[in-house]
Amino acid sequence: MKSKKFKVFAKVFYTVIIALALGLPNMAFATPMPDTGQTKCYNNHNEIPCPQSGEPFYGQDAQYTNNPHSYTKLDANGNELPESATSWTMVRDNVTGLIWELKHNNDNVKNYADHNDADNTYTWYDGIPNGPDTQDFINGLNAQNYGGHHDWRLPTIKELSTLVDSDRYPNPSINTVYFPDTMTYYYWSSNASAGNYNHAWYAYFFYGKVATIYKNLGCYVRAVRGGQLPDNNFIDNSDGTISDTSTGLMWQKATAPGTYNWEQALTYCENLTLPAGGYSDWRLPNRNELQTIVDYSRYNPAIDTTFFPSTPSTAGDWYWSSTTYAYNSNFTWTVLFSHGYVTDGDMKSFYHYVRAVRGGQCDDTDLDGVCDNEDNCRTTPNGPSLGTCMPGSDKAGATCTSDADCVIGCSTNGTCSKNQEDTDADGYGGVCDNCPNNCNAFQLDADNDGIGDVCDTTPGCGGGCSQPQCESACPPPITTIP
Numbered sequence: 001m002k003s004k005k006f007k008v009f010a011k012v013f014y015t016v017i018i019a020l021a022l023g024l025p026n027m028a029f030a031t032p033m034p035d036t037g038q039t040k041c042y043n044n045h046n047e048i049p050c051p052q053s054g055e056p057f058y059g060q061d062a063q064y065t066n067n068p069h070s071y072t073k074l075d076a077n078g079n080e081l082p083e084s085a086t087s088w089t090m091v092r093d094n095v096t097g098l099i100w101e102l103k104h105n106n107d108n109v110k111n112y113a114d115h116n117d118a119d120n121t122y123t124w125y126d127g128i129p130n131g132p133d134t135q136d137f138i139n140g141l142n143a144q145n146y147g148g149h150h151d152w153r154l155p156t157i158k159e160l161s162t163l164v165d166s167d168r169y170p171n172p173s174i175n176t177v178y179f180p181d182t183m184t185y186y187y188w189s190s191n192a193s194a195g196n197y198n199h200a201w202y203a204y205f206f207y208g209k210v211a212t213i214y215k216n217l218g219c220y221v222r223a224v225r226g227g228q229l230p231d232n233n234f235i236d237n238s239d240g241t242i243s244d245t246s247t248g249l250m251w252q253k254a255t256a257p258g259t260y261n262w263e264q265a266l267t268y269c270e271n272l273t274l275p276a277g278g279y280s281d282w283r284l285p286n287r288n289e290l291q292t293i294v295d296y297s298r299y300n301p302a303i304d305t306t307f308f309p310s311t312p313s314t315a316g317d318w319y320w321s322s323t324t325y326a327y328n329s330n331f332t333w334t335v336l337f338s339h340g341y342v343t344d345g346d347m348k349s350f351y352h353y354v355r356a357v358r359g360g361q362c363d364d365t366d367l368d369g370v371c372d373n374e375d376n377c378r379t380t381p382n383g384p385s386l387g388t389c390m391p392g393s394d395k396a397g398a399t400c401t402s403d404a405d406c407v408i409g410c411s412t413n414g415t416c417s418k419n420q421e422d423t424d425a426d427g428y429g430g431v432c433d434n435c436p437n438n439c440n441a442f443q444l445d446a447d448n449d450g451i452g453d454v455c456d457t458t459p460g461c462g463g464g465c466s467q468p469q470c471e472s473a474c475p476p477p478i479t480t481i482p
Helices: 013-022 134-143 157-161 262-271 287-292
Strands: 071-074 090-093 099-101 186-192 199-204 210-214 234-236 241-244 249-252 318-324 331-336 341-347 387-389 416-418
Touching: 157 186, 157 199, 157 287, 262 318, 287 318, 287 331, 287 341, 318 341
Parallel strands: none
Antiparallel strands: 071 090, 090 099, 186 199, 199 210, 210 341, 234 241, 241 249, 318 331, 331 341, 387 416
């Protein structure tokens, strides 16, 4: 079965360098939006085999894998730990770069002396102490220099929403391998409600809803550090489309005419060509993508009407996403632009609004979860968790997740290269570097024996006018990747 599977692109280093060199003003670079985690396909009621192009229900979330969730465990000093580690302090989101606090001691006993205690709940601080509140929590975490840092903060609602795993339900809707002791309840964000002073935004990790609740209620908190996800940077392309350089996505400017049931919404987007004679790779956005154009500083509507005018925003004016509500597959995740709620919305047979999305896509030749424009080894998997046994290993060339996968019996002859590992920092991942322990940015191999000149004892070069010049170690890094 052939299905469309793409990976939403991440920031491209050399694009940034070129832009800086040219001195381009007001440039904004895309930050990838993590995928929803949904891997199953559905019709109006049940799970089904993922359909092919032209078949009913084609174009749903699971058929577009955009920046799959990828996490790394960190110790108390910020050092990376293997996935198998049983003790860790923080978690890095490898897609957004954000670093998240880890909770522990889920034992139904609050312990406010331990800021990381999973049972602790807090009210939302709005300038008047109402402790224990979220300011007490953040101040305490920073005072103890948790993880060696004192710049911890509450996440924005968009940042917090990226942790929701829409393939898990319930208890809780998050990757518990990396985030154990997560409560199936409300977690505060830093966003106050623009439409109700007494409310603030939360994410509900029972099944993933995003909504508001009274600030004086006790909810759980997970701190984050790192650069805040950028605000939208919209550009009107004057052809019926809007580009958002903060995410790399392109949007249909006008709401699709009429209303649609979910199957019709999928078909409409797959068949859309916009502008006339232009792009034909439109699709129905997943719940994470659709939430990116919510403006939580506004309400009625909670969207920038300069770029998206006439967006319906009264009660019941839901917009379809391509993401099925896994807890009850009769429903689909929707966004209400009156305030920005992300909920299970309505049954798929009901009729709601549609806004198509496209762009931000890239190829992943070796299917290792790293886009070609970032992959330092495009033809051999060496992504977030998958790698290849290095030459000299008992199982050289085999797929691996650790060194143990590369040895036979009690041997120690095995090295697994993964996670874009590049020991000699020459821009080539070890699994496809012809001299993996010596920097050779041009990968020259005069005698074509698979061993780069820099580490070949008989390179077949450098012998005078009859032979080509051998590559020297570590010239400036190249800008193209094999």
